[in-house]
Amino acid sequence: MYSSCLSKWRKFHRVESRRTAVDLLKVYAEKFVRRRTLNDDYRGYNSAFQKALNAGVDINAYCKRSRSVMVPKVRGEIVYGTYPVFEALKANRRRIYKLFAKGLCIDASPLAYEELCDNDIVKGKIFPYLDNVLDPGNIGAIIRSCFYFGIDGVILARDQGPKTLTSAMSKASAGALERFPVYTVEDFPSLRKRLRNVGFKFIATSDENSAITKGYQSPIRLPDFRPISDKVVIFLGDERRGIATDILGQCDYIVQIPTPSMECADCSIRSLNVSVSAAILLYHFLAKK
Structure with missing residues (x-):
């Protein structure tokens, strides 16, 4: 056929x-x-x-x-x-x-999520983790960037993401979804120990105002950040509320992509689209290896 x-x-x-x-x-x-x-x-x-x-x-x-x-x-x-x-x-x-x-x-027939097995974790180097990112256009664009950069897979928690993989995601990914693994896990706490055991570091993304509002220090500017491990999980949150506080508290580092424009400080546009942020972060971590 x-x-x-x-x-x-x-x-x-x-x-x-x-x-x-x-x-x-x-x-x-x-x-x-x-x-x-x-x-x-x-x-x-x-x-x-x-x-x-x-x-x-x-x-x-x-x-x-x-x-x-x-x-x-x-x-x-x-x-x-x-x-x-x-x-x-x-x-x-x-x-x-x-x-x-x-x-x-x-x-x-629809595509199905894949289970993240121990062998995937041991072999993996970089995993984006999508926390409550629901828009199929954003998910598809992130998958397209991951496929282009040779990333190992994308992780979503079952209750913090779309119920199924859709054709709209495949369209937004320019077909990359058809060849790329998207993993689901029960929840973040169940995943955390498995990743820690093999040396993964957790990196969250946040703008400065959001990080301070949630009780954290100012994020590290991405150009100044040097990862200390070859194995990293990059957490990406939805554009309305960002990464959940309970996940943010478990991360080793919080980074931000700085803007050279002073105008952003006086308007509501203080962050990038999550798929654009993902592409920049992936390129940065790959370039630093």
């Missing part, structure tokens, strides 16, 4: 690369989905129709013929986008049920 789907995908994309995006939208809207009745104003409901109309494509005749659009009948979940689909087919971690829209979408 895998090789057949991959060959179909490549064949379709040799042909479809010569077609415009509008053509593909029209093909998807008219041919590759199952019928379902919608409101009279369904053109505003369906983004493929709306984008085609905005681009000046004459599909009004089609709209007048039918007051329904077609919705795919899916066994698993829809993985969409050129790179996520291609990487999903190459990685062969999913069961592929069907290709849609000339290989731009596939109906496939």
